[in-house]
Amino acid sequence: MKNLINNLNKAFENRIRLGIMSVLMVNDWVDFIDLKEMLDVTDGNLASHINALEKTNYIMVRKSFIGKKPNTSFSATEEGKNAFKEHLNALESLIRGEGR
Amino acid sequence: MQETLNHINDLKEIRSMMEKSSRFISLSGLSGIFAGIFALLGAATAYWYLDLNLTSPSDYKLNPEEYYLFFFLDAFIVLSLAICSGIFFTIRQSKKKNQKIWDKTSYRLVINVLIPLAVGGFFCLGLLYHQLPGLIAPATLLFYGLALLNGSKYTLDDVRYLGYTQIGLGLVATFLPGHGLLFWAIGFGIMHIVYGTLMYFKYEK
Numbered sequence: 670m671k672n673l674i675n676n677l678n679k680a681f682e683n684r685i686r687l688g689i690m691s692v693l694m695v696n697d698w699v700d701f702i703d704l705k706e707m708l709d710v711t712d713g714n715l716a717s718h719i720n721a722l723e724k725t726n727y728i729m730v731r732k733s734f735i736g737k738k739p740n741t742s743f744s745a746t747e748e749g750k751n752a753f754k755e756h757l758n759a760l761e762s763l764i765r766g767e768g769r
Numbered sequence: 770m771q772e773t774l775n776h777i778n779d780l781k782e783i784r785s786m787m788e789k790s791s792r793f794i795s796l797s798g799l800s801g802i803f804a805g806i807f808a809l810l811g812a813a814t815a816y817w818y819l820d821l822n823l824t825s826p827s828d829y830k831l832n833p834e835e836y837y838l839f840f841f842l843d844a845f846i847v848l849s850l851a852i853c854s855g856i857f858f859t860i861r862q863s864k865k866k867n868q869k870i871w872d873k874t875s876y877r878l879v880i881n882v883l884i885p886l887a888v889g890g891f892f893c894l895g896l897l898y899h900q901l902p903g904l905i906a907p908a909t910l911l912f913y914g915l916a917l918l919n920g921s922k923y924t925l926d927d928v929r930y931l932g933y934t935q936i937g938l939g940l941v942a943t944f945l946p947g948h949g950l951l952f953w954a955i956g957f958g959i960m961h962i963v964y965g966t967l968m969y970f971k972y973e974k
């Protein structure tokens with residue numbers, strides 16, 4: 670049991686971070702605005718979680734311009750995707766294990 | 770036990786987020802049912818107005834121009850009604866699911882369906898140009914099926930099977946000339962009602 674719990678990634682122990690990674694698993698690049706809409710959070714809240722995930726190198730940031738408007742979008746890194754998949758596996762095995 | 774519940778909820782939330790962000794989930798089975806009904810009405814109208822026989826190859830009782838014009842008008846009206854009711858039920862469904870009606874997912878779906886459809890439309894014009902009107906009905910079914918197949922990646926996956934069905938019907942129709950109206954009635958009419966009903970009971974009841 671202890672081993673399984675250790676496989677859960679502390680970086681994802683938050684609803685919003687789970688949401689961010691979930692969206693980035695199935696979409697290549699997502700704009701800040703779209704992410705904010707989908708997760709229904711404030712600018713500041715989203716920004717702080719994004720920073721945390723960026724620090725652990727789980728997501729990468731791309732700043733570009735759409736015409737004259739600046740646009741920030743995010744993508745999951747290879748490391749981030751793998752870490753999230755492991756987290757999902759850990760969740761699933763915990764559920765299966767305790768559901769005996 | 771509470772731990773397990775939390776993990777289960779986490780997984781549910783993750784799966785839900787993945788779906789909602791990549792697929793347009795507000796598609797309603799009722800759209801299909803009503804589209805099918807309008808298509809059957811359109812086919813019935815054509816059958817009686819043009820005095821056609823559904824199962825034997827068509828005899829042209831009018832000159833070709835009037836024939837084409839009638840079909841074009843018929844199809845246009847059916848399409849408009851189907852789209853309007855489709856939009857109505859989709860808006861209704863997205864309100865129920867608390868989703869935005871027009872966002873990245875709906876935009877992606879529309880583009881991916883419209884491109885094959887537009888190509889099909891132009892191809893059918895080409896068929897008219899080359900005086901091959903007998904291939905128009907099969908072509909519409911084929912391109913519509915491909916459009917659905919393509920779009921299914923961006924909405925409820927069940928649409929894929931409707932796509933396969935239309936493609937199958939289109940291929941059979943290609944080799945059975947003169948039965949265009951019958952295949953239209955089956956593909957755009959009956960099949961829409963069947964799939965619409967299946968999806969309605971799967972997702973909404």
